[in-house]
Amino acid sequence: MSATDGLFLGWTEDDGEAHARHLRFDRANRHGVIAGATGTGKTVTLQILAQGFSDAGVPVFCADVKGDLSGIAVAGTPSEKLVARAEGMQLTLTPRAAPTVFWDLYGEAGHPVRTTVSEIGPVLMARMLGLNEVQEGVLSVVFHVADTEGLLLLDLDDLRALLVHVGENAERIGREVGHVAPASIAAIQRSLLQLEQEGGKAFFGEPALRLEDLIRTSLDGRGQVNVLHAARLMNSPRLYSAFLLWLLSELFEQLPEIGDPEKPRLVFFFDEAHLLFDDTPKALVDKVEQVVRLIRSKGVGVYFVTQNPADIPDSVLSQLGNRIQHALRAYTPSEQKGLRAAAGSFRPNPAFDTSEAIPALGVGEAVVSTLDEKGAPSMVARTRIRPPDSRLGPATEPERAAVMAASPVRGVYDTPVDRESAHEILTARRGEADAAEAEAKAAADKAKADALAVKEAEKARIVREKEETRIRREAEREARARAPARRSTRETPLEAATKSVLRTAGSTLTREILRGVLGGMRRR
Known part of the structure; x- marks a missing residue:
């Protein structure tokens, strides 16, 4: 041959x-x-x-x-x-x-x-993470959610962000594709951490x-x-x-x-x-x-x-x-x-x-x-x-460096690229949601503060009116205390008898005078 x-x-x-x-x-x-x-x-x-x-x-x-x-x-x-x-x-x-x-x-x-997380897929990713059958099923749900919501899974940050997203929306997602146990989400997150500690994070990404x-x-x-x-x-x-x-x-x-x-x-x-x-x-x-x-x-x-x-x-x-x-x-x-x-x-x-x-x-x-x-x-x-x-x-190291310097792919893969993917999109969504929540909270706090201000103003008005009433009454009491004592209008028995005799005498005298005047007029 x-x-x-x-x-x-x-x-x-x-x-x-x-x-x-x-x-x-x-x-x-x-x-x-x-x-x-x-x-x-x-x-x-x-x-x-x-x-x-x-x-x-x-x-x-x-x-x-x-x-x-x-x-x-x-x-x-x-x-x-x-x-x-x-x-x-x-x-x-x-x-x-x-x-x-x-x-x-x-x-x-x-x-x-x-390579990207999407290209690896849930089966090999489960192998990398050492997941059991139930956890692998949850990981498949995560990949399904990424596909249906148009979220790119490029690196481990994307996968971690999507795990949090699935965990936060487990009830809604569970109605569509089956129960997603929080314990399984937590187990996958721990395995991701271990993979990162082993240096696996560098493997996922672009180019x-x-x-x-x-x-x-x-x-x-x-x-x-x-x-x-x-x-x-x-x-x-x-x-x-x-x-x-x-x-x-x-x-x-x-x-x-x-x-x-x-x-x-x-x-x-x-x-x-x-x-x-x-x-x-x-x-x-x-x-x-x-x-x-x-x-x-x-x-x-x-x-x-x-x-x-x-x-x-x-x-x-x-x-x-x-x-x-x-x-x-x-x-x-x-x-x-x-x-x-x-x-x-x-x-x-x-x-x-x-x-x-x-x-x-x-x-x-x-x-x-x-x-x-x-x-x-x-x-x-x-x-x-x-x-x-x-x-x-x-x-040797110099020989390896020389080979890499003459490599046909020199500069093609050496610099990582981080384009917008699931992590950035979900972070932006969470930022918008947090901003909306903060705005709603600020509005609620303002309404609460306004209501409290009105209530405090009403309390202040009532206190002021009570104070004004108290001051007026105090002034009246002080005025009465400074005025001279008034004489009693009630008559004693002697005064009543005297007044009666005087009234009778006055009436008799008046009649006599009137007769005299009228009688003289008739005689004329």
Whole structure:
């Protein structure tokens, strides 16, 4: 097989003869697994595959869990041991770097990787937050409210603001979509706080990652190797696994169907794959199985990197056609069971017992089975893996900085953008409501103050009138006290008798005088 048809992995000894072992490019989208105990060479094999695909013009995405994979961006300096190994494989090492773009969810050791809360969706967000089934249902209600009210969910501030909004309107929303328990809202808010403390806040926002910036080729036709710095990310395994699953889902949804191409459109390496399946609900495992099964028709190959194939559910493992198994240690009964399961996943080779060969593998050796031109797995073969052309070991900080300075996406994602979304809209609404409430309260307070003023004025009038009345009466009493004493009008008995005699005498005298006057007149 020529280099244009397949990726050279190393040499296989078969019946005393050496045979080159290749991974066919036209079968690379049938997925694969790279397994082995720590220190047996998994990361180097990943690096060889990544650079091999890149040389063939295939873009690659891989996670750098320990930092060693960053050396793919630097030309190697082969040691005497590596040169001797290459010569033993009839291989001439050509030290060269792969065209590399560094990414980092936290924006520390690579370009920031962001997406929006809406794009993640309630299922993966629930996975990130570690929610139970009831809380996931409430989270789905929150996303439904965002859609119906036209509220953009871009970052965690938006999600938190919408949780408060749903909690404040739980009765109204509950009549439409079901009961929203305040306890569930509080639990989600606590999980959000924990995710923020783990550094997850930096992952949500804009500008969001565009898939076309991952699926690039360099000017010389080589595929871009996208290296995700995951050393810190591994401290948040739920965030790590949910992010990679989201990326797979986005590739599945956005890329068109192309069937089985001559070479993949993109190869995706999922390191520490067991984190994807630890404590994972069955619904999410079913989602992974669906994506892995169907995404191959989009021209995407998915390769899981883990310590033991048993870490991967059988429903997913059965979809992985290309298998590279490094050494496994089997000291405990559970490890021996895992070893038998790993050996049993290969097509047997009459030349050796796979379950005995796997523990005896040295560093840089593996048992390998790849798909042939008909898509059938080849017999397992013990293979010496070739050394890489790029550096074995991490890139230095100046080397990483130089790669980022020459990056084709430099300046595209480095500055965050915060446009109007749910948080700003709900804050504005709450501000308007608070202003209206404050205005209504001010009006009520004014009316109350006016009524109180009227009441106080009336009280003051009454007090004033009472005071005026009191002052007037006091004045009258003082006036009466200052006036002379009045004589009594009552008559004593003596005075009454005297008055009667005088009245009688006066009447008699008057009559006598009148007679005299009248009688004289008659005589004349």
